[in-house]
Amino acid sequence: MPIVIRSYEPADETSWLRCRTLTFLSTCYYDDVWARRPPSPAVQLVALDGDDAVGILDIEIDGDLATIDTVAVDPDHQGRGVASALLTRARSELPGTVSVVDAWTREDEPALEWYRAHGFAESEHYLHVYKTWEDTDAGWESPSGLSAPLTAFCHASVQDEPELRGRFSRVYVCRRFSRPVTAK
Structure with missing residues (x-):
């Protein structure tokens, strides 16, 4: 079928x-x-x-x-x-x-290749940073009576990528791909 x-x-x-x-x-x-x-x-x-x-x-x-x-x-x-x-x-x-179609995606090579193959151009970038329970990073403060966050999802500047990759196990570059609607 x-x-x-x-x-x-x-x-x-x-x-x-x-x-x-x-x-x-x-x-x-x-x-x-x-x-x-x-x-x-x-x-x-x-x-x-x-x-x-x-x-x-x-x-x-x-x-x-x-x-x-x-x-x-x-x-x-x-x-x-x-x-x-x-x-x-x-x-x-x-x-x-x-007039423009865009998408935001991370570091998965098949997705990046698919967007490029369909005429999308990569432009803007920022980071997706996850703090998981496995990350022992200091610097996370919680209100009195609450534990430190077990999970957090944050955005960050790509300029901070080396430092953040050293502190957190899940750091991804989020990329914007775009293309004009009339492009083939």
Whole structure:
């Protein structure tokens, strides 16, 4: 049965969540798990193999900017052009006012290569820093009566990368990729 790309429907939620979770497990976003799908994206697409979502793409729109919020392909279907087909369909659904599509991603080489192969250029950078219970870093103060944070997610400047990588086990460069809508 061929893969069908169509707009997301509420009945797709469980399959959508499963696809996103399975995809993210092998990436720097492995703990970005959701129990419910957010309702807001302007463009919401699924790639279906039968009733199973094997690819998903959500895009938020703010004026002339369209931001890819989620793009994921089930690991069993990666390398088959599913994400590319979703992007092509999404481009056709963008309002005429959109002039730029962008996305923010981390250090996963397959994702970086995919954006570059689709004409996205890398520009802005900042850090995602996680403090986990395994990090014994001093400098975290809590209000009286509370333990030190077991987990914290922070943003930081790339200028501080060497020092932060020395203190924390999870530090990622977050990169903005963008491309004009008319570029191929």
